[in-house]
Amino acid sequence: MDRGLLYAKPPSLSSINFLIDNLKESMSIALVDFYPLAGRLSTIKYEDDHASWVYVDPNKGPGATLIHASGIEGVTVSDIVTCYESSSRFIWSFFDMGELKVVNHDGHTRPLLSVQVTDLVDGVFIGFTMNHCLGDGTSLWHFITALSKIFMGRGDENEKPIFKAVFADGYGPVLKLPYLDPTEYVTRFDVDPQLRVRVFHFSADVIAKLKDQARKNNNNNNNHAISSFQALAAFMWLSVARARNLPSDSDMNCWLSADTRPKYDPPLPNTHFGNFVHLIRVTSKMDNLMKNGLSWAAMFLHQGVMGFDEKSNMANLKARSESPDVAPLMKLRNFFGTNPPLIFSGSMRFDTYGPEFGLGRAVTTRTGYSTWMNGRIVVDPGREGGGSVDVQVCLLSDIMTALESDNEFMSYIS
Structure with a gap:
């Protein structure tokens, strides 16, 4: 799941590195509360049941990712706003893991949260990629909003996330998928060129x-x-x-x-x-x-x-x-x-x-x-x-x- 925000470069932005440094610090603070986003997926296999349990391990992996990227040469804010046709697939490059065939299961080895800042001629694009296994659009925008408020020095204690799994009565916390190997259920796809x-x-x-x-x-x-x-x-x-x-x-x-x-x-x-x-x-x-x-x-x-x-x-x-x-x-x-x-x-x-x-x-x-x-x-x-x-x-x-x-x-x- 990926969503991005396009900004015009304000005159007050002396250096893109200033933005990157502050965003890095803000993410380190935000991820204290949104800690599962810094982990990875893990799987426990149950051979006798031909089943597996996929869960989030907050202590696994190197954490969330922050990337500073250069935009495609010559691309401006106006180009992105006015050209959203097939040629606009270059926007995929503004998101980490924007290449084809990445799926949620890749969260075993890839970040569950990645933020990419792309420096454009006259603007900045901030692309957020979150593994859909963890959250929906409401949760993604919750994180983006909380991160921005921390960045702006306006953190709100009332907006801290609640992490509590919801199960039907008599079920959980382990829910076994009826598969033993990822090849039984992982489907990758190509985007239709049409x-x-x-x-x-x-x-x-x-x-x-x-x-x-x-x-x-x-x-x-x-x-x-x-x-x-x-x-x-x-x-x-x-x-x-x-x-x-x-x-x-x-x-x-x-x-x-x-x-x-x-x-x-x-x-x-x-x-x-x-x-x-x-x-x-x-x-x-x-x-x-x-x-x-x-x-x-x-x-x-x-x-x-x-x-x-x-x-x-x-x-x-x-x-x-x-x-x-x-x-x-x-x-x-x-x-x-x-x-x-x-x-x-x-x-x-x-x-x-x-x-x-x-x-x-x-x-x-x-x-x-x-x-x-x-x-x-x-x-x-x-x-x-x-x-x-x-x-x-x-x-x-x-x-x-x-x-x-x-x-x-x-x-x-x-």
Whole structure:
């Protein structure tokens, strides 16, 4: 999992080494509290059971990594902001482990946390890479925010992470995977050269308009409960479906990443560090989706979200505890072919522009290769705030071209 922040170089930054030195000191302080990020994965094998247990060993390995790198010659802040197409794969080099085929299991020998500072002509890119086994987007942004506050001398005792494993009753702390050797479950992948990624910006007014449209013309009495995110996700679902132009009886799948912390009793705080993500899956036939439109699609997604409650969360936790397994998302490509589900990740609620590191407010955010997957959609708040949203979309080249040629879709893009 990788997320990066792009900053313009402020006149007050006399030397990039000053930034590196202060970041190194801040990381050493932050990792006292976020100590598992300085460790490595370890595995215990149970030969008789043909099983293994993978866990985090905080005392293993040389720790987290901080890298100072030089950017590609001549690349400016403007180049990164304005060019997010296939040629922008150079951004992968702004993240440690940005090469292909690195997977979570490599945390046995590679850092669980790596921070790379890339010096550009007129800017600085700080790329954060965290092993997804340890945490989700909420946890990653928790660490980035805490690190920035320490850097700025504003450390907050109330933001210290909580490390406490959550198990279904009667299970844990050891959960055995039904594999003895990593070759039985580790899947590596190449990024399809036909994939393109683009960031689309939705202003706050447009998001409000989409929510208003989603709440109208709907006979369901709960239409007023449709959220801004659900309206946006429904709009993207419809738009990509039109771009794919599939037969009417084809399935069009939409999966929303849900934070399960609020689904416990009592709810877990956002500072509870870990991977608390569940995919809410909804499916519609193409003809239903096209015929019923935005408000129907938004309500369908809303009902899926509302259906995932504390009871279903605990049932899901118990099922995963009873039968632990590994299900790499990248296998979806082979399973769904050219019609994979849209998978939404990120959040409109993340404080992506709060961390400053003495560089002022970030110009934009970017991701590395780990999000380059057909149908992957990453949602971030827009830089200007106020409810604006940036949506990173990854699609096959011909589908992206069709989306960009869709006048209805592009009329909403700022």
